[in-house]
Amino acid sequence: MDDILQIFFQECDEQLQELERGLSALSDGESEHETVNAVFRAVHSIKGGAASFGLENLVRFSHVFENSLDGLRSERFAPTPEVVKTFLKAMDVLSDLVSEARGGNTVDPARVAESQAELAAISDSGDQSAASSALAATEAAIPQDFTPIPMDFEPISADFEPVPVDLDFGELAALAPAALIVTFRPHDALYERGDDARNILIGLTDIATEAGGQIEVTCDRSALPPLADLIPGKSYLSWRVVLPADASEDSANAVFDWVSDTCDFTLTRDEADDTTPADSALEHPLDQAEPETTDSLTEMDLAEPHLHDDAVAPLASATPLVPSIAAAAQPAAGGVHAAARKPEQASIRVDLHRIDNLMDLVGELVIAQAAIESLSRRTDASGQHELVQSISSMQSLTRDIQDAVMAVRAQPVRSVFQRMQRVVREASSMTNKNIVLLLEGEDTEVDRTLVEKLTDPLTHMLRNAVDHGIESEEARIAAGKPAEGHIVLSAEHRSGRILITIKDDGAGINRQRVFDTAVKRGIIPPDASLTDEEVYNLIFMPGFSTAATVSNLSGRGVGMDVVKQAIQSLGGRITISSVPGKGTTFGFSLPLTLAILDGMLIAAAGSTMVLPISAVIETMIVNQRDIYALPDGSNVVSIRGDCMPLIPLATALKLSSASSPESFHNAVILVVENEAGARAALVVDEIRDQTQVVIKSMESNYRPIFGVSAATILGDGSVSLILDVSALVASAIGQIDTKSANIRAGLAA
Amino acid sequence: MTEQTAVAEVADDMIVKMIVFAIGVQEYCIPILSVREIRGFEKTTTLPFAPPYVCGAINLRGIILTVIDLAIYLNVPPQTDNPRRVVVIVESKEGVVCGLLVDRVIDMADINMNDVQAVSEEGSCLGGLVLVGDRMIGILRLETVVGQLVGDTVSE
Numbered sequence: 045m046d047d048i049l050q051i052f053f054q055e056c057d058e059q060l061q062e063l064e065r066g067l068s069a070l071s072d073g074e075s076e077h078e079t080v081n082a083v084f085r086a087v088h089s090i091k092g093g094a095a096s097f098g099l100e101n102l103v104r105f106s107h108v109f110e111n112s113l114d115g116l117r118s119e120r121f122a123p124t125p126e127v128v129k130t131f132l133k134a135m136d137v138l139s140d141l142v143s144e145a146r147g148g149n150t151v152d153p154a155r156v157a158e159s160q161a162e163l164a165a166i167s168d169s170g171d172q173s174a175a176s177s178a179l180a181a182t183e184a185a186i187p188q189d190f191t192p193i194p195m196d197f198e199p200i201s202a203d204f205e206p207v208p209v210d211l212d213f214g215e216l217a218a219l220a221p222a223a224l225i226v227t228f229r230p231h232d233a234l235y236e237r238g239d240d241a242r243n244i245l246i247g248l249t250d251i252a253t254e255a256g257g258q259i260e261v262t263c264d265r266s267a268l269p270p271l272a273d274l275i276p277g278k279s280y281l282s283w284r285v286v287l288p289a290d291a292s293e294d295s296a297n298a299v300f301d302w303v304s305d306t307c308d309f310t311l312t313r314d315e316a317d318d319t320t321p322a323d324s325a326l327e328h329p330l331d332q333a334e335p336e337t338t339d340s341l342t343e344m345d346l347a348e349p350h351l352h353d354d355a356v357a358p359l360a361s362a363t364p365l366v367p368s369i370a371a372a373a374q375p376a377a378g379g380v381h382a383a384a385r386k387p388e389q390a391s392i393r394v395d396l397h398r399i400d401n402l403m404d405l406v407g408e409l410v411i412a413q414a415a416i417e418s419l420s421r422r423t424d425a426s427g428q429h430e431l432v433q434s435i436s437s438m439q440s441l442t443r444d445i446q447d448a449v450m451a452v453r454a455q456p457v458r459s460v461f462q463r464m465q466r467v468v469r470e471a472s473s474m475t476n477k478n479i480v481l482l483l484e485g486e487d488t489e490v491d492r493t494l495v496e497k498l499t500d501p502l503t504h505m506l507r508n509a510v511d512h513g514i515e516s517e518e519a520r521i522a523a524g525k526p527a528e529g530h531i532v533l534s535a536e537h538r539s540g541r542i543l544i545t546i547k548d549d550g551a552g553i554n555r556q557r558v559f560d561t562a563v564k565r566g567i568i569p570p571d572a573s574l575t576d577e578e579v580y581n582l583i584f585m586p587g588f589s590t591a592a593t594v595s596n597l598s599g600r601g602v603g604m605d606v607v608k609q610a611i612q613s614l615g616g617r618i619t620i621s622s623v624p625g626k627g628t629t630f631g632f633s634l635p636l637t638l639a640i641l642d643g644m645l646i647a648a649a650g651s652t653m654v655l656p657i658s659a660v661i662e663t664m665i666v667n668q669r670d671i672y673a674l675p676d677g678s679n680v681v682s683i684r685g686d687c688m689p690l691i692p693l694a695t696a697l698k699l700s701s702a703s704s705p706e707s708f709h710n711a712v713i714l715v716v717e718n719e720a721g722a723r724a725a726l727v728v729d730e731i732r733d734q735t736q737v738v739i740k741s742m743e744s745n746y747r748p749i750f751g752v753s754a755a756t757i758l759g760d761g762s763v764s765l766i767l768d769v770s771a772l773v774a775s776a777i778g779q780i781d782t783k784s785a786n787i788r789a790g791l792a793a
Numbered sequence: 794m795t796e797q798t799a800v801a802e803v804a805d806d807m808i809v810k811m812i813v814f815a816i817g818v819q820e821y822c823i824p825i826l827s828v829r830e831i832r833g834f835e836k837t838t839t840l841p842f843a844p845p846y847v848c849g850a851i852n853l854r855g856i857i858l859t860v861i862d863l864a865i866y867l868n869v870p871p872q873t874d875n876p877r878r879v880v881v882i883v884e885s886k887e888g889v890v891c892g893l894l895v896d897r898v899i900d901m902a903d904i905n906m907n908d909v910q911a912v913s914e915e916g917s918c919l920g921g922l923v924l925v926g927d928r929m930i931g932i933l934r935l936e937t938v939v940g941q942l943v944g945d946t947v948s949e
Contacts, residue, residue: 651839697841742850745858745890747943749842755850755857763838763850763857 052093054391056142057459059086063135064462068483071128080123083131084113090138099145102138105156109134112163121166130162136466224291228300228309229264229282239303241283247299248285254295257288282308392492394452402448405441412438446640446736454636455495457535457544458486460502464533467503471510477529479514481506484534490542490636497614498544498634501607505546505630506531508604513548513628523625525549537636541658544632553622555579562588580620584608615641615656615753617718617770641739643756643766645732646714649694652764654737654756659769661715661723663731666690668709678776679708681725683715689776692727696772697751718770722777739766750775807906813930814881814895817869821931822923823893825901829882834860834894847942848894853882859942860892866918866938872896885939893938902930 066083091106113131115121137159140151226248230241245261252259264282268274287296293311300309412434419431461483472479514520514529521527532547555576562582563570574582582588584604611618616634635641635658643654670682671690679690690708694700713725737756742749753768811822837849837860846866850859860880864871872878880892902925909921909932920932 649839699839699841740855740857742857744888745856745943746840746850749840751841755838757852757855757857761852762836763852765838765840765850 049097050391052097053142053146054393055093056090059089060135060139060142061459061462062086063138064465067128067132067135068465070123071125071132077117080113080117084110084117087113087138090142094145097145101151101156102141102145105134105138105141105160108160108163109138112167115167127166130159130166132469134159134163136469139466223289223313224287224293224296225312226285226287226296226309227282227312228285228307230279230303230307232277232279234303234306235277235279237306239306241281244299244303244307245283245285248287248296251291251295251299252287255288255290255292257290259288260286392453392455398448398451402445402452405445405448409438409441409445412441443736450491450636450640451489453492454489455492456487456489457495457498457542458483460495460498461486461533461535463499464502464506467506468510468531471507472529475511476516477510477514478517478527479510479529479531482530482532484532485536488535488537488542490535490634491639493639494542494614494634494636497610501610501632502533502544502546504604504607506533509546509548509550509628509630513550515551519551523551538633542634542636544634545629547627547629549627552624552626552628553580553583553620554624558582576622577620580622583620584618612770639739641737641756641766642734643737644714644734645758645764646693646728647730647732648728649697649699650729651699652732652758652762653693654764654766655714655716655726656766656769657734659716659718661717663712663714666708666711666713666725666727671708681708681713683725686723688715688723688725690725690727691772691776693767693772694729696776716769716773718773722773724773724776726772737764737766808903809906811902811904811930811932812881813899813902813925815897815899816863816867816895817872819867819869819931820899820928821863821895821933822902822904823881823883823933823935827883827885827935829884829890831879831881831898832892834878834880844941851880851892853890853892856890858882858890858892860894861938861942862894864894864896883935883939885935887936887939887943889939889943891939891942904930904932 063083063086066079066086069079070083087106087110091103091110094102094106109131112134116123116127121127137151137156140149141156143149144151228241228244230239230244234241245259248261249259262284264284265280267282268280274280293313296311300307415434416431416438419427419434422428422431465481465483468479468481509531510529514531515523517527520529530549532545534547535542535544537543558579559568559574559582562568562579562585563572565585565588567582567585567588568574584607588604608618611632611634614634616632619631619633620628621631622628641654642657644657644660646653646655664683666681672680672682672687674680680687681690690713692708708727711727712730713727714731715723715725717723737758739754740756742752742755749765751768751772752765753771754766756764756766758764810825812825812828813820813822815821832853835851837851839849840847840859843849843859846862848860848862850857862871875896877897878894879898880894881898882890882892884890904923904925909923911921912919918934918937920934923930923932
């Protein structure tokens with residue numbers, strides 16, 4: 045049951061994405077029938093699934109939503125921006141209700157009611173033109189009475205729809221409590237063991253009493269021969285027992301625990317009207333029987349006819365229906381809570397061809413391994429040569445498998461990007477701005493773990509763009525820009541990394557204000573001379589916020605530095621560019637995976653270390669005459685006219701004592717670059733190899749080390765450190781980053 | 794391991810099984826339940842900015858952990874050429890795994906926590922002293938040692 049529920053929630057996520065996509069298309073002015081249908085289908089599937097799990101809040105809301113969407117589908121009203129906006133809001137409520145059902149936060153009923161009222165208003169506006177005036181007046185009066193009551197089924201619009209009436213009522217009937225029907229036929233062996241069918245019946249009666257109802261038992265005597273042919277000790281009878289809807293399958297199963305091998309039995313949930321006792325002449329009610337049960341059955345039967353009267357007397361029908369639905373929902377709801385307590389099982393959907401591809405590669409690996417095994421038994425020289433060859437082919441195979449596994453883990457960034465639509469929607473309504481978020485490259489795939497970790501930084505950034513980036517409507521019009529602000533969120537692959545950009549068409553970063561604030565906050569001295577890029581980077585300093593007032597969204601000075609930390613911890617870099625009056629662009633450059641890194645193996649102070657190859661610009665042997673010693677003991681090197689600090693790696697990591705400038709002659713240097721584009725030259729003992737390494741965290745068992753981002757295990761089993769190039773470069777350059785680097789260095793020392 | 798926590802672990806009686814090892818001439822012990830395994834000392838990878846008592850990092854079946862030279866930590870001359878030096882892999886209550894390089898492992902002992910004589914204030918790495926036969930054994934406070942390794946309040 046829990047498994048199925050999990051699948052349902054996964055499907056809900058997909059349907060919600062589908063819904064988001066469809067509604068976005070609608071708001072972009074696309075009103076194709078297929079889009080509307082897709083939106084309708086998404087809500088309908090959620091409703092259908094929720095109904096079968098008895099998630100009544102979800103069912104009720106999606107039902108109202110669906111009704112409104114049906115108006116759109118049958119073209120009773122057009123998808124005007126207002127209508128789409130209401131639908132978007134309803135979608136947010138719906139997705140919150142889904143997470144509520146999943147065990148998340150409870151949704152404020154007022155919000156649900158409000159959205160329901162809005163949806164009802166939409167369908168009403170469509171209906172009123174079609175309906176006769178007298179009836180329309182009655183209908184219009186009802187929603188106002190009803191919407192505050194969350195138990196309302198909103199029958200109004202259903203009444204006016206020609207097509208979906210059957211469909212809707214069919215599902216409402218499915219909501220009515222389904223009686224649990226148990227049939228069993230004991231084998232001869234059951235009686236031979238001294239057991240009795242009576243014990244089973246007593247057990248079932250107990251269940252019914254626990255569930256607050258009674259059982260209805262019918263005996264099937266069709267197999268009973270005439271008395272003359274009757275063999276004593278042979279089992280001829282079978283029973284059919286109708287338990288109240290509240291009774292759980294599990295407890296009924298438990299009754300048959302001891303007799304499962306000596307008795308045929310079935311458990312079914314069935315519609316109440318299937319079980320009308322009068323149907324069969326063979327059924328004879330037993331003594332525990334049924335006056336009350338039949339009554340309740342009749343009542344259930346009547347529930348459906350009641351519904352047809354809804355338009356006339358909605359209140360009257362809703363009242364008897366609601367408790368029975370609540371009762372039906374109860375066991376299922378209990379299950380939901382149990383599921384919520386368990387840690388959520390993460391799962392992903394993977395294209396079949398990717399799995400097939402992986403399977404093929406594994407097959408090849410097995411063959412290659414067999415080949416190597418047979419070759420290794422040969423002792424002649426040519427065998428040796430072939431062995432080396434097969435090992436190298438196995439190497440490329442391993443890399444292919446690694447790529448294939450990564451492809452399995454890869455996920456499009458769409459899921460995160462679409463969530464951002466909502467962030468922008470909520471933030472812009474809070475700030476009373478009219479802002480459209482455009483998504484580009486949602487199909488760009490990145491590692492799953494990365495996708496998840498992008499949500500928080502992106503939320504921060506987008507809220508910030510809405511709050512600070514885009515100006516108020518008046519200011520925009522005054523600046524000659526369209527009143528509607530635009531934010532573009534895009535993703536693309538660029539040279540083995542993923543580049544995510546957030547571009548707004550706002551006023552741009554006010555350089556002077558940022559500078560002044562940084563001085564005021566004591567982040568920089570008043571006489572500091574900084575480039576534009578450096579000034580913009582100040583907004584990522586802890587405790588920095590230029591917003592004059594603290595708003596709900598931002599302005600507390602937390603956020604941007606958190607974003608930077610989050611992106612850096614993912615191995616990413618942030619770039620900012622801003623044109624006054626035109627807008628600001630933030631770029632996140634992130635590695636495709638967090639698990640594996642292309643690295644260059646270098647040696648320094650006798651140990652092997654790994655440099656991320658993405659940070660290495662070039663390698664060369666330095667000439668003594670290009671090195672200039674500075675008065676403070678550090679050195680700079682001039683490479684084709686560019687001067688950059690020379691960092692002797694072993695000394696920088698305090699693994700050996702300071703070296704004299706002379707020792708740099710003919711030394712191997714690596715030109716490395718940090719995220720801001722600042723370069724430095726690392727002096728190493730030698731370059732050993734280029735390889736892929738698996739990233740292992742050190743921080744779980746040790747504290748963070750300055751200059752080291754993680755560690756890895758080399759082929760010989762020894763530990764090798766992965767260098768944090770940006771920290772090394774930043775500390776050498778004495779850039780703005782030095783401050784945080786010093787803190788880190790302080791921690792390490 | 795403080796006395797209090799050790800007491801909590803053996804509520805019914807006060808006997809705690811300890812593993813006894815030697816650093817220099819002095820014997821120390823730690824609760825055997827915190828020991829994951831004992832392995833030979835192999836080459837470690839030197840860590841930058843590490844305190845002198847941290848030998849470096851080793852790979853324990855895919856987990857990277859640091860090895861502490863207890864001799865240096867306890868200000869005893871390290872016996873670098875002693876072939877019996879082994880690394881005791883311990884796991885603290887917080888789940889931090891690290892290796893303790895000791896000069897030799899001696900045996901196990903059942904230590905009655907009531908016999909432990911407290912020697913120093915809170916926060917020291919030595920939890921107390923206990924007499925087993927005629928041997929005076931120091932009880933090492935693992936949490937202090939490991940806490941210094943992970944924490945940011947390091948006194949070098």
